[in-house]
Amino acid sequence: MEMDFKRAKILSNYISRDYSEDLFKLLISYNDISASEAASRLNKHVRPIQEFFEAMVVYGIVEKKEVYEK
């Protein structure tokens, strides 16, 4: 993954958040998880969690997939 200093700085800002490791562990344990479910499991508000995931999507670390109700 190549990136310039500015982008690395933004990424490190997200990665250094106290809940980032727990979020990644949840992603690995559940294979896929919604922002609201992750937020409720970590007892956090959904907005920063969604923002975190969206940032990870931009950096290619996390993928986003649409889920339709069956």
Place this chain on the structure above:
Amino acid sequence: MKYTTNEIKTIIMEKKIKNRFKLNVMLPAIIIYIVFAISIAVWSFSIGIYVLGITLIILSVFVFYAYLRTKHFGSLISTVYLAIFGSFCISIHPYIEIGKRLHMPKISAILFVLTLVLLIWLLYLNFTKKLKWRGHEVLELAAQNINDIFNNHTERPLPTGNVEFSKEQLYNFSDFFEKNLLGLTYKENNRIVFMPLKYKNEYFALYNPNYDYKEKTWVSISNNGNVSVNISKQDYLDYKEDLAFEQLCNSLSDVIIKFIELHVSGREIRIIDKMDNLKIGIFS
């Protein structure tokens, strides 16, 4: 909207077991080549090759016994490889004279080609972890979600719950467990015992008729579905830290139950995927 990742699995999954190269993986090879070297020193190079051939054939009998115990396909390939390589050495030894060009009889040439083909096959199986005992991975998976640290290890088995699998499902999983070298299983009158096997213990477990598996790490499921777990002190100390023991036992039980569920639902490949995702070395 859901989020998923494959990028960071190996970064985040911190290894909980000490990763040490186990010399005993190489023990048969070391013994063979010591015997070979001594034979050359005492007699001649030709006799050394003959002794090497005999030793390889004796070893093939041991590996064949491992195949009979586990029905692991790689052990059968290893048996054939060792027997053919040994036969090649025996067939060629009268024709070896130092300083002269070797005239290989036709049968030796055929054995040589077969040996090479099997060697390449075995190397492939080795690098794809098909020849590896997977107990290390099973114990690593059990420890993945445990972060609490305090030493409360006990030598007694811990009851961890109850499951509803039929005897047939458990016996089928037991075949899978052994065939894929996750470990050995012991079928007792009232329960079945799954013992994850690491490289450190495999020779004793396979070839010692008095091997006391009850002192080792295992998960047992009784006929009425009661699950018990025992973690040996040695395996507990192999973890980098003193993980919370009850949580570890429950987690090991969960791993085995999850594996059985995956096996029952025909998704055995996911069991192998879970272990491969840990990226543990082939000699660990």
